[in-house]
Amino acid sequence: MSYSTKVLDHYENPRNVGTFNQDDEGVATGMVGAPACGDVMKLQIKVNKDGVIEDAKFKTYGCGSAIASSSLVTEWVKGKTLDEALTIKNTQIAEELALPPVKIHCSVLAEDAIKAAVADYKAKHGEMVVAAACKG
Amino acid sequence: MSPAYFDHNATTPLDERVLQAMLPFFRERYGNASSRHEFGRAARKAVDEAREQVADAVGAHPSQVYFVSGGTEANNLLIKGAAARLQPSQVAVSAVEHPSVIKPAQELREHGWKVKKLAVDHDGRIDRDEAANSLREPTGLVSVMLANNETGVIQDVASLAELARDAGALVHTDAVQALGKVPVNFPALNVHAMTVSAHKIYGPKGVGALILDKRLDIKPQITGGEHEKGLRAGTENVPAIVGFGAACALVASHLASNQMQMRERMDQGLHAMGAVLFGNGAERLPNTSYFAFPGIEGETLVMALDRAGYAVASGSACSSGGTDPSPVLLAMQVERELARCAVRVSLGRSNEMSQVESFLQVLQDEIFKLKRLAALAV
Amino acid sequence: MIKTPIYLDYSATTPVDPRVAEKMIPYLTEKFGNPASRSHEFGWEAEKAVEEAREQVAALVNADPKEIIWTSGATESNNLAIKGAAHFYKGKGKHLVTMMTEHKAVIDTMRHLESEGYEVTYLMPESSGLVDMEKFKAALRPDTILASVMLVNNEIGVIQDIAALGEVCRAKGIIFHVDAAQATGKVAIDLAKLKVDLMSFSAHKTYGPKGIGALYVQRKPRIRLEAQMHGGGHERGLRSGTLATHQIVGMGEAFRIAREEMVAENERVRYLRDRLYKGLSQIEEAHVNGDMEQRVPHNLNISFNFVEGESLIMAIRDLAVSSGSACTSASLEPSYVLRALGRSDELAHSSIRFTIGRFSTEEEIDYAIELVKNKIGRLREMSPLWDMFKEGVDLSTVQWASH
Numbered sequence: 004m005s006y007s008t009k010v011l012d013h014y015e016n017p018r019n020v021g022t023f024n025q026d027d028e029g030v031a032t033g034m035v036g037a038p039a040c041g042d043v044m045k046l047q048i049k050v051n052k053d054g055v056i057e058d059a060k061f062k063t064y065g066c067g068s069a070i071a072s073s074s075l076v077t078e079w080v081k082g083k084t085l086d087e088a089l090t091i092k093n094t095q096i097a098e099e100l101a102l103p104p105v106k107i108h109c110s111v112l113a114e115d116a117i118k119a120a121v122a123d124y125k126a127k128h129g130e131m132v133v134a135a136a137c138k139g
Numbered sequence: 140m141s142p143a144y145f146d147h148n149a150t151t152p153l154d155e156r157v158l159q160a161m162l163p164f165f166r167e168r169y170g171n172a173s174s175r176h177e178f179g180r181a182a183r184k185a186v187d188e189a190r191e192q193v194a195d196a197v198g199a200h201p202s203q204v205y206f207v208s209g210g211t212e213a214n215n216l217l218i219k220g221a222a223a224r225l226q227p228s229q230v231a232v233s234a235v236e237h238p239s240v241i242k243p244a245q246e247l248r249e250h251g252w253k254v255k256k257l258a259v260d261h262d263g264r265i266d267r268d269e270a271a272n273s274l275r276e277p278t279g280l281v282s283v284m285l286a287n288n289e290t291g292v293i294q295d296v297a298s299l300a301e302l303a304r305d306a307g308a309l310v311h312t313d314a315v316q317a318l319g320k321v322p323v324n325f326p327a328l329n330v331h332a333m334t335v336s337a338h339k340i341y342g343p344k345g346v347g348a349l350i351l352d353k354r355l356d357i358k359p360q361i362t363g364g365e366h367e368k369g370l371r372a373g374t375e376n377v378p379a380i381v382g383f384g385a386a387c388a389l390v391a392s393h394l395a396s397n398q399m400q401m402r403e404r405m406d407q408g409l410h411a412m413g414a415v416l417f418g419n420g421a422e423r424l425p426n427t428s429y430f431a432f433p434g435i436e437g438e439t440l441v442m443a444l445d446r447a448g449y450a451v452a453s454g455s456a457c458s459s460g461g462t463d464p465s466p467v468l469l470a471m472q473v474e475r476e477l478a479r480c481a482v483r484v485s486l487g488r489s490n491e492m493s494q495v496e497s498f499l500q501v502l503q504d505e506i507f508k509l510k511r512l513a514a515l516a517v
Numbered sequence: 518m519i520k521t522p523i524y525l526d527y528s529a530t531t532p533v534d535p536r537v538a539e540k541m542i543p544y545l546t547e548k549f550g551n552p553a554s555r556s557h558e559f560g561w562e563a564e565k566a567v568e569e570a571r572e573q574v575a576a577l578v579n580a581d582p583k584e585i586i587w588t589s590g591a592t593e594s595n596n597l598a599i600k601g602a603a604h605f606y607k608g609k610g611k612h613l614v615t616m617m618t619e620h621k622a623v624i625d626t627m628r629h630l631e632s633e634g635y636e637v638t639y640l641m642p643e644s645s646g647l648v649d650m651e652k653f654k655a656a657l658r659p660d661t662i663l664a665s666v667m668l669v670n671n672e673i674g675v676i677q678d679i680a681a682l683g684e685v686c687r688a689k690g691i692i693f694h695v696d697a698a699q700a701t702g703k704v705a706i707d708l709a710k711l712k713v714d715l716m717s718f719s720a721h722k723t724y725g726p727k728g729i730g731a732l733y734v735q736r737k738p739r740i741r742l743e744a745q746m747h748g749g750g751h752e753r754g755l756r757s758g759t760l761a762t763h764q765i766v767g768m769g770e771a772f773r774i775a776r777e778e779m780v781a782e783n784e785r786v787r788y789l790r791d792r793l794y795k796g797l798s799q800i801e802e803a804h805v806n807g808d809m810e811q812r813v814p815h816n817l818n819i820s821f822n823f824v825e826g827e828s829l830i831m832a833i834r835d836l837a838v839s840s841g842s843a844c845t846s847a848s849l850e851p852s853y854v855l856r857a858l859g860r861s862d863e864l865a866h867s868s869i870r871f872t873i874g875r876f877s878t879e880e881e882i883d884y885a886i887e888l889v890k891n892k893i894g895r896l897r898e899m900s901p902l903w904d905m906f907k908e909g910v911d912l913s914t915v916q917w918a919s920h
Contacts, residue, residue: 006831014831020899037917038863038902041825045901062901066827070899142558149560150551150759158545165538165726171530175830176837177522179529208589208728211748211758239748239757246747338759343545345589345728345761360745362629363592363622372622373592374530374721376728379761441556450550450557 006067007101013071018078021060023047031127033119036112042069046116048080048088050124056080056088061116068106072096072113085121142448143494147339147487148288148316148427149452153382154341154488160385161343164378172375173366182377189384193348196387197314197335198324205349205367206380210315210336211239213349216360216371217311217332218243218282223358225279227251231308232282233265233294234258234470240282240313256470257283262421263292263471270299274306281308285328286317289467289483290418291427293321300329309355315339315347319390320424325350337379341393341488342386346379398486399425401495405484408499412506415477417468426487431480435509440482443505449498452483521835523881527722527815527874528671528699529839533767534724534875540770541726544763552760553751563762570769574718577772578697578706580733586752587765590730591698592622593745594717595665597732597756598694599626601742602663602715603635606692610660611635614653614691616667617857618642623665623696644859645808646675654685663692668706668716669699672854672870673807674816676704683712692740698722698730702775703783703813708733714740720764724875725771729764732756782875787814789873789882794819796886800893802906806855806868817871820855823903824896826866832892836885839870 006014023030029050036042042065049058059077063070075096080088096102096110144152164185170178172186187201194201207213218240222230230244234256244254255278257270265283274281281303286293296312303310311332314323319340325333332355336347349370351357363372405428406416414430431437437453444451464478473481486495524532533541544566552567554560568582575582588594603613615627617639627637638656643649648666657664664686666677679695686693694715697706702723708716716733720726734740734755748757794817797803802822821829830840840852851865860868871885897903905912 014828017899022904034901038912039861039917041827041863041866043901043917062899062904064823064900064902065825067831069825070828144559146551146554146557146559149554150549152547152549153545155546158542161545162542165533165541166535167532169530169532170837171526174526174529174837174839176526176834176839178524178526178837208593209758209761212589212746214748215746215757237748238750242747242757336759338551338761343761343763344551344759345764361593361596362625363595363620364625372596372625373590374719374727376589376726376764378726379728379764438556445557450554450559452554452556 009100010067010071010102013074013100014067017070017074019060019074020062022062023049023058023060031120031124033116033121033123035115035119036065038064041065042109042112044069044073044112044116046073046076046120048120048124050085054084056083056085065109066106068100068102068109069112071100072102072109073116075099076113076117080117085124088117089121091117142445142450143498144489145449145451145484145486145498148291148483148485150338150344151341151487152489153343154386154389156389157342157382157385161378161382164381172377173364182375185377185381186375189380192384192387193335196323196390197318197333197350198326199350203325203350203353205351205370206375206383207347207349207371208345208376209338209347210237210313210334213334213336213347214239214282214313215243216357217334217349218280219246220357220360221280221309221311221332221355222247222250222252224356225309227279229253229255229276229278230280230282231255231257231270231273231278231303233284235263235287235290235292235467236282236284237288237313237315240284244282252279259470261471263287263290263418263467264421265294265299267295267298267302271302274302274308278303278306278308280311282311282313284313284316285323286314286320286424287418287467288316289465289481290429291316291424291485292418292421293317293423297327297329304329316424320394320426322394331355337383337386340386340390343379343382346376346383348383393488398490401486401490401492402426402428404492404495405486405499408495412503417471417473417481426485428484430482430484431477432506433477433480434513435480435506437479437481439509440480440505443509444502447501447505449501452485453481519880519884522837523835523885524837525871525873525877525881525885526837526839528674528870528872530721530727531724531874532876533726534771534774536774537725537767537770541763541767544766548762550762552762553749566762566766567760570765573769573773574731577701577776578708578716578733580708581736584708584733584736586732586734586755587760588730588732588756589728590721591696591717591719594719594730594732595620595622595696596626597742597745598715598717599623599663599665600630600745601755602692602694602740603630604743605741606662610662612638612658612661614638614640614656614661614664616640616642616648618646618670618854619665619667620671620696620698623667627665642857645811646670646673646806646858647808647811648677648682650678650681650685653682657685657689657691661689661691663694665694665696667696667699669697669704669813670807670854671699672852673818673858674699674813674872675807676700676811676813679713680711687712699813701772702779703815705779708735720768720771723771723775726764726767729761729768731768783814786873786877789877789879790814790817792879793817793871793873793882793886796883797889800890804864806858806860815873818868819871820860820864820868821893822864822867823900823906824867824893826868828896829867829869829892832896833869833888835888839872840866840868
């Protein structure tokens with residue numbers, strides 16, 4: 004299995020690994036995937052009063068591509084409004100990381116993680132919940 | 140003085156360049172080509188490169204090359220593997236095929252196949268008209284060798300392949316003896332499958348290949364892993380495969396045509412001594428002379444020649460265990476008595492004209508001695 | 518500075534021992550004759566070397582040289598033994614018994630026979646990887662013609678009690694085949710005592726060359742086989758094809774060395790393995806796969822919980838190790854051997870097989886321990902599952918998003 008340089012870079016130097024306190028104001032969590040699928044992604048976002056994601060953190064159990072996809076997503080969502088974050092598509096992630104076909108599901112999972120985190124935020128703030136699913 | 144080696148159709152010495160290509164793969168680059176780590180990937184890359192070299196040597200695509208343990212396995216795999224995917228009908232093989240084609244074909248009888256041996260003429264050539272006649276019977280599989288190991292006679296495989304294809308049969312050619320001696324081009328031969336082997340072309344023993352039209356459905360004969368795209372299980376013999384590739388890369392620039400002059404001198408000398416030359420009327424490999432001195436047992440003559448420092452063969456190496464006359468010669472309607480006298484000289488890259496000259500000299504002396512002995516015995 | 522990657526994959530293949538290489542090379546160069554050539558010195562010389570090697574191979578396992586048949590490797594030996602015997606004795610019955618943890622060369626051959634109308638029982642091992650004798654006995658039927666159980670498992674290194682299994686088979690007149698590809702040089706084998714009828718060997722797992730193996734075919738009582746490769750009638754008609762003299766000579770020399778040095782080498786290798794085991798045991802949630810007692814001294818197969826297998830392999834790519842067997846590692850399927858032991862997919866995925874060998878050093882082992890510790894730590898820091906485990910969440914009770 005050979006990985007692209009971008010995957011290797013994110014894998015070796017993952018950005019924004021860590022955890023926010025879920026009880027903090029503005030923090031929302033999306034956890035997608037399942038151990039049996041081989042991937043679990045936890046994406047946390049910190050949203051400011053203007054509805055802009057000012058910080059993001061992740062933890063991922065999964066292959067190098069899954070780790071790289073979640074690391075990349077934490078960079079991409081920062082500075083975006085929730086609605087802007089929701090426009091990030093798995094194809095963009097896959098393209099940026101040059102994922103091979105067998106690893107496309109990692110990018111799908113990362114997109115789902117964003118959706119799940121945004122849904123969690125909206126639920127916390129009284130909006131409708133959208134369920135996320137693992138496409139492993 | 141080291142003996143002169145005149146038995147290149149049995150096996151060939153390894154080319155020094157082939158040895159150098161192989162050596163790193165025993166001790167340094169020893170990975171299992173199926174392993175995912177760096178050692179494994181290095182081995183895989185070497186196997187892939189060798190596959191390209193083999194493909195190039197026969198005008199095939201690398202994806203058509205399947206590595207096996209040698210010519211015998213390739214012939215077995217093709218004949219049994221192709222037959223297993225066909226409705227039993229007739230399998231036609233030439234009467235002068237190598238045992239590794241004839242025997243597997245005969246094995247097919249157990250599965251309801253009929254075996255037809257295609258007759259050859261007095262010079263060892265398959266009779267095209269008779270072959271056409273034989274193929275009127277529903278025929279699933281035809282195997283015709285490109286060059287015969289004993290006589291060196293070259294068959295018109297392309298034309299026979301056309302006949303076979305017209306009859307709806309799959310066609311295979313055993314090109315083990317032809318490769319390296321005459322140009323071999325897989326597409327031009329018009330066959331579905333072809334067997335080649337490394338140790339006949341100054342490569343190592345223990346490796347060969349089946350060149351295969353990918354549309355052909357072949358049932359694997361050795362199972363247990365996804366090696367060779369599932370057609371042949373077993374850890375890849377990386378050093379030997381690398382050696383096979385290296386030997387193939389040398390084939391084009393070292394065709395046996397430069398042995399033609401020596402062979403002509405050999406034939407001329409043999410003829411002058413009263414030898415019968417087999418397959419003399421047919422197109423032959425440029426390195427092979429197959430002959431007999433009536434009344435002088437082949438076995439006796441080769442022993443005498445061995446003592447005199449010349450390594451030659453009587454009949455093919457594989458069947459030399461027995462004392463039966465060569466089935467190839469019998470198929471050519473050679474008298475049993477004369478067939479017993481057969482001796483094969485097969486020249487190679489290392490031979491020189493001076494060796495041929497001194498051989499003819501020695502042969503003359505030995506024939507003289509043996510004839511005298513024979514006369515005394517009477 | 519240590520040279521990486523460090524080779525710890527001696528069960529996938531081994532480098533050729535320098536002494537073996539030295540003996541092989543003359544048979545590639547000046548002594549190049551075809552052993553089947555009966556008419557000149559080149560052929561006789563090659564034939565003599567082949568027969569000497571046959572004696573060396575026989576000597577390692579205390580067999581008669583006449584009981585050793587050359588093949589292209591253990592895969593071919595397994596094919597020849599199982600298909601050859603099943604075809605020859607099909608009149609007696611069409612049932613065979615093997616284990617789910619056998620090498621693919623045995624499993625796929627059994628599947629092939631199933632397609633020909635034979636019936637095969639695949640025994641599940643205990644969680645230790647060992648076969649239960651009572652379950653084995655219960656699987657044998659009046660129409661059972663052959664049982665095949667490997668001596669040493671390629672993935673987890675456990676040693677089956679083939680002496681006892683052989684007794685059971687012999688008492689019932691069932692042919693007993695043993696795949697010993699992973700065993701030579703690691704486990705003492707005495708075929709004069711063992712009730713084994715057929716045994717497969719490989720050279721390249723024991724510091725010999727690739728492309729050569731052997732099959733032991735017992736003479737007393739005589740076991741008959743149907744040949745699987747036909748042609749010139751080499752190897753008494755059981756296996757046709759020009760003998761690869763240099764490879765055979767290499768296998769002979771490799772087995773000679775194994776016989777002479779096995780005891781000392783196993784002691785040294787066991788020390789290194791135990792050192793590795795001790796080092797890696799300090800990692801939390803590390804689980805050894807397979808029995809630690811009935812095991813060859815060079816194998817350690819261990820799973821690291823809450824770490825995903827592929828990222829683990831990527832993290833420790835300075836170590837040439839295997840996850841699952843080399844033959845299946847191209848696919849992402851979890852090891853069927855570990856699943857047969859009852860391991861979850863997650864644990865099977867995160868398993869690493871370390872196999873230590875003749876050229877491994879203590880320094881390399883220490884380096885490997887440190888590397889694995891660091892990388893596991895790093896991956897777990899990134900793992901949400903590890904957090905949950907540390908918070909005391911029972912992962913089996915978590916409702917994961919549907920998939």
